[in-house]
Amino acid sequence: MTIFWLITAAMILVALAFIAPALLRKSELKISDRDKQNVVIARERLLELKSEHAAGTLSDEEYEQTKLELEQALLIDLDSAGEIDPAVGSRKGSPVTLIVAMLFIVGVTLSVYLYLGTPQLVDPATMAQQDDKKMPSIEEMVSALVERLKENPEDAEGWYLLGRTYMAMKDYQKASFAFEKVNQLVSDQPPLMLAWADALAMSSGGDMQGRPAELIRKAISLAPEDQTALWLAGMVEDQSGNYARALEHWRHLKPMLTEDAGAVEQVDRLIAAAERKMAASGPGAAVEKPSVAAATGQAITARITLSAELTSQVKPEESLFVYARALEGPKMPLAAVRLKVSDLPATIELNDGQAMVPGMNLSSFQQVVVGARISRTGNAIAASGDLLGEVSPVSVSGDAVVELVIDSVIP
Numbered sequence: 001m002t003i004f005w006l007i008t009a010a011m012i013l014v015a016l017a018f019i020a021p022a023l024l025r026k027s028e029l030k031i032s033d034r035d036k037q038n039v040v041i042a043r044e045r046l047l048e049l050k051s052e053h054a055a056g057t058l059s060d061e062e063y064e065q066t067k068l069e070l071e072q073a074l075l076i077d078l079d080s081a082g083e084i085d086p087a088v089g090s091r092k093g094s095p096v097t098l099i100v101a102m103l104f105i106v107g108v109t110l111s112v113y114l115y116l117g118t119p120q121l122v123d124p125a126t127m128a129q130q131d132d133k134k135m136p137s138i139e140e141m142v143s144a145l146v147e148r149l150k151e152n153p154e155d156a157e158g159w160y161l162l163g164r165t166y167m168a169m170k171d172y173q174k175a176s177f178a179f180e181k182v183n184q185l186v187s188d189q190p191p192l193m194l195a196w197a198d199a200l201a202m203s204s205g206g207d208m209q210g211r212p213a214e215l216i217r218k219a220i221s222l223a224p225e226d227q228t229a230l231w232l233a234g235m236v237e238d239q240s241g242n243y244a245r246a247l248e249h250w251r252h253l254k255p256m257l258t259e260d261a262g263a264v265e266q267v268d269r270l271i272a273a274a275e276r277k278m279a280a281s282g283p284g285a286a287v288e289k290p291s292v293a294a295a296t297g298q299a300i301t302a303r304i305t306l307s308a309e310l311t312s313q314v315k316p317e318e319s320l321f322v323y324a325r326a327l328e329g330p331k332m333p334l335a336a337v338r339l340k341v342s343d344l345p346a347t348i349e350l351n352d353g354q355a356m357v358p359g360m361n362l363s364s365f366q367q368v369v370v371g372a373r374i375s376r377t378g379n380a381i382a383a384s385g386d387l388l389g390e391v392s393p394v395s396v397s398g399d400a401v402v403e404l405v406i407d408s409v410i411p
Contacts, residue, residue: 320341
C-alpha cells in the first residue's frame with residue numbers, strides 16, 4: 001500500500017514540474033509591440049472608412065468626423081504608452097499561485113480516484129477478506145449443487161459433477177450414489193460405468209468383487225480399447241484369481257502407455273505379480289476360476305425379522321442384504337446373501353462359500369458383526385433412508401442362531 005501512494009505522489013510531482021516554470025517565470029509585456037498593434041488597427045479602420053465613403057455609405061461630414069475621432073483615439077493610446085502599469089507591463093510568478101495549483105491538482109486527482117477507482121485493491125488484507133467473502137467453500141458449493149439436483153433430478157451432468165466432487169473429497173459412498181444416478185439417467189456408457197465401479201470399490205476398501213466387477217466387465221465388453229477399462233478389468237480378474245485373464249488385459253494395455261513411463265512401469269509390476277501368482281497356482285491357473293470356493297469352514301445361522309413399526313415403510317420387492325463383516329478392520333462383507341423383503345421372516349446361513357474376496361472369509365476371524373439391511377435403492381452400499389438391524393459381537397465358532405431384527409433407519 002505504501003508503494004502505491006509513493007508512486008502516486010511521484011506522478012503528481014511530475015505533473016507539477018511541467019506547470020511550475022510557467023507559474024514562476026517573470027513575464028513582461030513590451031510597450032513597443034503594443035504601439036505597433038494600435039497603429040495597425042487604426043490603419044485598418046481608416047481604410048474601411050475610405051471604402052465606405054467611396055461607396056457612398058458615409059457622407060463627407062460623417063467621414064471627416066469619424067476620421068477625426070479615430071486619430072484622436074490613436075493619439076491617446078500612444079500618449080498613455082509612456083505610463084507603464086506594473087501589473088501589466090511586468091509580471092513575476094507568485095509562489096502562492098503555485099501552491100494553489102498544487103493543492104488543486106492533488107485534490108482533484110484524489111477525488112477522482114476515490115470516486116472512480118477501487119481503493120480497496122491497494123490493501124492486500126482487505127482483498128483477502130473480500131476473497132474469503134466472495135469465494136464459497138467446497139462444502140457450500142456441494143450443498144448448492146445438491147439443492148439444484150433436488151429441483152432438477154434429471155440433470156445427468158450435475159450428478160456426474162457431484163460424483164467427481166465427492167471422489168475428490170474421498171466421500172466414496174456419496175460418490176457411488178451420485179454415479180448410480182448418472183447411470184440410471186444415461187445407460188451403457190463405459191466411462192460412467194467405470195466411475196461408478198471405482199466409487200463402489202473405494203467405498204469397500206478397494207474390493208472390486210460384486211457390483212463393481214459386473215460394471216467393469218460390462219464396460220470392457222462395450223469399449224475393449226478403453227485404457228481405464230483395461231486397467232480396472234485386469235484388477236478385477238486378478239482379485240478373482242483369474243490371472244490369465246488379468247494378464248491378457250494388462251498386456252493389451254501396455255502398448256497404449258508408451259508415452260507415460262511411470263504408467264508402463266506400474267503395469268509391468270502388475271504383470272509380474274500376476275505371473276508369479278499364476279505360476280504358484282499351478283497349471284490350472286490358466287483356466288478362469290470361480291471367484292469363491294464351495295462352502296467350507298465356519299458358518300453362522302441368522303434369523304431375520306422386521307419390526308412391526310417399520311413394516312408399513314417397505315415394499316415387498318425391495319432388496320434385503322444379510323451380511324457378516326469383521327468386528328475390526330475392513331468393512332467389506334466376509335459373507336453376504338441377497339434376498340427380498342417379501343422373503344421375511346427368513347433364516348439363512350452365512351459361510352465361507354459366500355466370501356467376496358478369496359482369503360477374506362468367516363474362518364479368518366473369531367468375532368464378527370452380523371447385520372441385515374433393506375436398501376431403498378437396491379444398492380449394496382448403505383445409504384440414508386435404508387432400514388438396518390445389526391448384532392455384535394458374534395462368535396464365528398458358536399452354534400447359536402443369531403436373531404436379527406431390522407428396527408432402525410439410517411439417517
